[in-house]
Amino acid sequence: MTIDYNTLTVPQATQLQKEMKDKIVLSPFTGKINYVAGTDISFDKFSTHVYAGITVLSFPDLKPVAYSLIRKEVHFPYVPGYLAFREVPALLDAWEQLELKPDVVVLDGHGIAHPRRMGIASHFGVLINRPTLGCAKKKLYGIYEEPAENAGAWSVLYDKQQQPIGSVLRTKNKIKPVFVSPGHLTDIADSRQIVEQCITKYRLPEPTRLTHNFVNQFRLGALEAGFHRL
DNA sequence: GCGACAG
DNA sequence: ATCTTGTCGC
Structure with a gap:
């Protein structure tokens, strides 16, 4: 699959999401986890460049x-529901x-907790064909009831047809919960458990x-681009 | 028309 | 996301 992320329009991106949706595999996560990775993007306010990173733990x-x-x-702007088209190219590199x-x-x-069930975690997962999940700080789509205030408490995130699409997980006592949903090759329960x-001691996963x-x-110049072993 | 709206 | 310091609460 080759996607020209540079000249894509939002309507074309919508069509791509609808096509990619059928490639998502939601199955229990099987096997042992030896390494888990995290991803993130940062950028300067009015810059056309983004700084991407992946950490293996x-x-x-x-x-x-x-x-x-x-x-x-x-080149792709940030548009709610189309985050992948802005961040995935750099993450793939x-x-x-x-x-x-x-x-x-x-x-x-988010992963499948998305209007077309194709959030960045699902999008990236399908492209690299590896287990992925999304952990967001805010809701993008769905309906839920506030989970209890104790760490570990969680509630189900549903779509408009009452179908479960993720979990609202309280990671710390009395702190705002995070939104977890499977991306690819995992399911709702396993993505939450992972x-x-x-x-550890913070709201967001390590x-x-x-x-x-x-x-x-890296963006501030304290680290160099490339692959680094610790 | 109004409210919602990942990073 | 980024721009920014101190401050209130557990």
Whole structure:
């Protein structure tokens, strides 16, 4: 599958999402996790470049073992529901130069918890054909009831037809919950359990949190582009 | 027409 | 996402 992300229009992007939707595989996550990865994007306010990063952590101890950083020019604007078309190109480059491939990737955004069930986690997962899941800080689509205020509490995120599309998970006591949904090659329950196992002392899972730190240092010039082993 | 709206 | 300091609460 070859996608020209540079001259794509939103209507064409919508059509692509509808076509890609049928390629998503939602199955229980089987096998052992030795490595989990996180992804993130950062950019300067009025720049046409984005800074992308992927961090690989050992599992279940969650220690960073390697990371990939890359800067790339982007043309697609940020439009709610089309985040993948803006961030995936850079993430694919970072993925290709990642010498150590993880067993599952945590994306900063949604998976199937999307108007057309094609959030960035599903989009990226289908393209790399690997297990992925989305963990977002805010809801994009769906209906839910607030989970209890204790860490570990969660509720189901439903679409307009009352079909489950993800989980609203409280990762810390009395702190705003995160929105977890499967991307590709995993399901709702397993994607939630994986995120729970990636929580230490912060609201966001370690893969996402550490990658955000690396990418920001990269954007500020404190780290170099490329693949790095720790 | 109004409200919602990942990063 | 990014622009930005201190401040309130557990």
